[in-house]
Amino acid sequence: MTKPLKLGMVGGGKDAFIGAVHRIASRIDGQWELVAGALSSTPERARNSAQALGLTRSYDTFGEMAVAEAALDDGIDAVAIVTPNHVHADAAIAFLQAGIHVICDKPLTATIDDANRLAQVARESDAMFILTHNYTGYPMIRQARDMIANGDLGDLRVVQVEYAQDWLAEETDGKQADWRTDPNRSGAGGSTGDIGTHAHNLAQFVTGQNVTQLAADLQAFVAGRLVDDNAHVMLRFDGGARGMLWCSQVAVGNENALRLRVYGSKGGLEWAQEDPNYLWYTPFGQPKQLLTRGGAGARDAANAVTRTPGGHPEGYLEGFANIYSGAADAIRAWNAGNRDGNGVLPGIREGLSGVYFIDACVRSSAQDAAWVTLDATP
């Protein structure tokens, strides 16, 4: 066994939800060791958090960290960026320019300008950029992608994707709600940015088709909210499929209901994130089949990211861990001279696609849901 890679973290101090998730995900397969961090934009908070996590090296700013770690013999192999969205670009650029691989939370950035700026740096950089669209890590999502690529569904026709939550159904305060409903920190999209990008990404990842046109009707149902908390979007894909995307953070009774349904000329697939070990597959004219992770119908693409046998459910953290372990594999290959890139893992292109998606939703909605054209391959 090769030694664990060394991981740094920017953001993710005390009470941060997603930072803790990244740390667990990085540990699950034993491929990463967290050794350094700039865990908060408040230096004292950063130091306290680092101490609580037993980090040997704590920095006051990500800038210092990038420079210092790059200079160390045993500096970090990669950094996880888990700050609010508006910090992503500058932090990622600092590390990419220092030659340190970046694993960044989504969406890519809070603005189109930041996204383009970061993309430019990433393309010129001698380091990888991986975006944690973690839902692409689920085994049955990998299977769905594989089945579609294999032609099992025939020509794709209809893509229904939705992501419903209810935690913003009323005015909320608290760290999590706070920055996510502040356009200066989250970007112009509210639900579209926070969860719509996941839905958009998942649809593209699984179908292998890209959204080239959309018409979006965005709402902010909670009084005083500055960003959308619900969005209805019609989609047209470059491969001919049509679809609908619904994201909502006010759909009472939904916890984290990301759901994807894809229908083609030869079959249909249905998947729900809250029950991620199941994939429903119907070949046209035959009974519906329940494919299970680790079960009789699971294929190589799913089995490659499966740890436990069928019926021993894997969950959100294992799906997220598949991104981290995939990143470790990719970085080791990179270090060994293989510069082919991220493989199946989302990167800059997917990140740009997401930011363009948010921007297109906002622009379309501002024009009363007029169609907006997207660059399919940013």
Added chain:
Amino acid sequence: MTKPLKLGMVGGGKDAFIGAVHRIASRIDGQWELVAGALSSTPERARNSAQALGLTRSYDTFGEMAVAEAALDDGIDAVAIVTPNHVHADAAIAFLQAGIHVICDKPLTATIDDANRLAQVARESDAMFILTHNYTGYPMIRQARDMIANGDLGDLRVVQVEYAQDWLAEETDGKQADWRTDPNRSGAGGSTGDIGTHAHNLAQFVTGQNVTQLAADLQAFVAGRLVDDNAHVMLRFDGGARGMLWCSQVAVGNENALRLRVYGSKGGLEWAQEDPNYLWYTPFGQPKQLLTRGGAGARDAANAVTRTPGGHPEGYLEGFANIYSGAADAIRAWNAGNRDGNGVLPGIREGLSGVYFIDACVRSSAQDAAWVTLDATP
């Protein structure tokens, strides 16, 4: 017990799916006796079908039937019209003008002109017009409507309604597919007319709000098909709710998947036609509850149309029967001098609304999904 009412039928000869459904639905509660019919546009076929059903009075045309039955002392109390859509208007008009109550299958007519013509007659007629939007007959749908009217969901925000099937996923022949994909008989809408109208009606029935604007993207995925077989529609309601309607007859793996989800400021409701005895209710901030037909949380509105205790599932035919039994009640009240109308049962207004919905979808789609305004109270 009052005696069963006398029912006639137009259409519904051999091999007709919906005619047989209407007949069973009329029998379930013992409120109707089928005694006369013009069961086919082909006289010989009409007679054979009548004989097979043991009907005492068979007519070659609905015109003859309307005149003859009106003249009989024991003539029919109402006629069920279960022909292809393009016949609805003329048949219904014939009976309404003869003073015979009409129970008509949906959509109201194949064209806007027919719809307006029929509506005019219906309004002037001394007979009732009832439209079998049968899904409104399900007890848990009645309960959902009651809960919303009662304010349990607070201000409605989001309405997600969909109706997915797959039986037209490939080119099909056979009587059922044949006329449904022929615009001359079904009208300009394909899936929008056949099932989209059910979804549209159900959303309005349950929410008590009407769609006033829609933007529709219609597709005909099967080569050579002249009407839509899939439709994505964004909805705006007069009470402030926003929504999405998806109907499809090419969604492989879906049999008859009509599903309604409504979210308000105080709670959410979710219902699926294929499992109609369940209604999921989440009061905001509390655990999700599974309300069951006949169960602990069932209310008067549901119990009034419930025959069996909880756990003894009622289905499609009982839901349909609730329309017929409701019609019998309404007709008896009418005959007793109460001219208040259909009560909760769909009628001309709902029929017009459905035809306008189809027309608006087709027009919107022809303009690349531009918003089209609908008359909320036709």
Added chain:
Amino acid sequence: MTKPLKLGMVGGGKDAFIGAVHRIASRIDGQWELVAGALSSTPERARNSAQALGLTRSYDTFGEMAVAEAALDDGIDAVAIVTPNHVHADAAIAFLQAGIHVICDKPLTATIDDANRLAQVARESDAMFILTHNYTGYPMIRQARDMIANGDLGDLRVVQVEYAQDWLAEETDGKQADWRTDPNRSGAGGSTGDIGTHAHNLAQFVTGQNVTQLAADLQAFVAGRLVDDNAHVMLRFDGGARGMLWCSQVAVGNENALRLRVYGSKGGLEWAQEDPNYLWYTPFGQPKQLLTRGGAGARDAANAVTRTPGGHPEGYLEGFANIYSGAADAIRAWNAGNRDGNGVLPGIREGLSGVYFIDACVRSSAQDAAWVTLDATP
């Protein structure tokens, strides 16, 4: 179409649950017309109920009714007996001896002696005896039976059957609870008699194997209750399968949860009464399949008792109607000279098997769950 058969009813007056169910079931397919009744053991109540139902002929006692109807030219073709259990034997005997076919609710009788006495008469009678083990009428139950008979499951190994309710979880009064917890009227079995017999019958019907040994542990959890309200039973079948039967009327959260699971060397089947349109089938080593009533995997045995297409759910009343319509077919065949008997419909043999089952449960439990041997083919 042949004319409807004429039906009489014993029991089933006002407020009786199962009488109303029988009446609806008899109407659904238009094969029966209810014309006569002795609807209550209280003559005035009988007459009032008959009037409320519009019955032309009302009798004060079933004895009078049997004699009188047999003498009429247009007397009833069959009688439905829907009284409390202790009346079944005498009533059925009266009609069988009058040459009138009997459709009787389960369990067959309240006592073994009554059961044997009735069986003797039935065997010598020139009339049919049909027992409404209505759950055998569900299409997917017919399919399960057919698949097993066809060898799709290989050698049967394990049969798990359960029937859980909660309506007797506390002391209850009311007509329904009253006689069901009175051993003089219901028989020695409480939950075993009321619902355990359904579970036992269903297991035998579907597997084609008979229980030859059982060991039962019966409880009466509610203080003062004179009959069991919960039972655990281990089963051994004549074909080599082993099983478990659980029935309970105190399992809080269960409405009418009859569930059957059968596992063989080549496959497994799972079915739940509350969602009766689904049958889960797993061929060993392959993905689980969801077979649906009217769907792609439905076979002739199911389709023969199916009215609506897949996704248009049929329920409890349609399953019950399949017994009535099957009875009509059998009686017409009988009248035409075919004396082969009930076909797939439960009759005296199944009735005896049920009463012996109750008796064996009570005897086993009295001996601390010792094994008791049953006559497999009574």
Added chain:
Amino acid sequence: MTKPLKLGMVGGGKDAFIGAVHRIASRIDGQWELVAGALSSTPERARNSAQALGLTRSYDTFGEMAVAEAALDDGIDAVAIVTPNHVHADAAIAFLQAGIHVICDKPLTATIDDANRLAQVARESDAMFILTHNYTGYPMIRQARDMIANGDLGDLRVVQVEYAQDWLAEETDGKQADWRTDPNRSGAGGSTGDIGTHAHNLAQFVTGQNVTQLAADLQAFVAGRLVDDNAHVMLRFDGGARGMLWCSQVAVGNENALRLRVYGSKGGLEWAQEDPNYLWYTPFGQPKQLLTRGGAGARDAANAVTRTPGGHPEGYLEGFANIYSGAADAIRAWNAGNRDGNGVLPGIREGLSGVYFIDACVRSSAQDAAWVTLDATP
């Protein structure tokens, strides 16, 4: 943050299923670092496995390991024993006698004698013994236990527990099947030992009642199999509840279907391991509630072992990790002088209870399912 504890492992070499699970579980919360092992009974295989895992200290036998690690300043804090069952006792004794805490896979041992021998040592030892009945680690299982302890279900009446798999439905070879069907290595119980003990433990853990009598009917359906592959067991609990346990490794279509249902005078609870984030709760006379991990109805007992918000599913590995993290907490408390023991974690008493359960099943079945009495508090 305190430093991770140091973990050793006995067994769990290449291709071992459960060893890998223990390693992941120990890593998830960052509380453990695996540093030493005797990973196989074959020394070369042990060394290769250690190298593959990057272990710094590899031993040929567990005996050497116990002595050597106890002598080291930075020796292991605890050892995980993940061998086949027949090795558990000797290995655990070696470490307990060396003063090293033991985390041992279930069942406790292969024989009663071994179990008693180990229990004796454990009671006299100055080290803790923790048994990985991992299903007790699921948050919603902790919640169920808490609700019952809190009286929410009233007096418990009925406990239905089952654990169904199908991977031994045919003759199988391979390392996993091999030792599990060899009584010399697995013990006298087949399915009863491998999975029945989990079901038995879970029922006792959640209800707080112990099984004091059981009657078991065991089968070996696959020809030539020396241990049971299916078992039906009737249960009587010391608190008055009655129950049934079914375990099977030949139930085709079941992957890892551990399911628990508990019914009391005031409510019912239902849980299924394959969908572990859900707990169904019905207060008598009210609608069923879906309690979710991290959701509105989740209580402290569940939240204390929850990492992600509702709708972000945790699974088998997180449940298992809760045992490891609980063990770390307990060991730290122990080291700090708190000798109160395992808290909620299963230990020797639960281990003995499981081995006695297997023995009682085998003895009961040998006597044709006669009742066997168990020591409720071993």
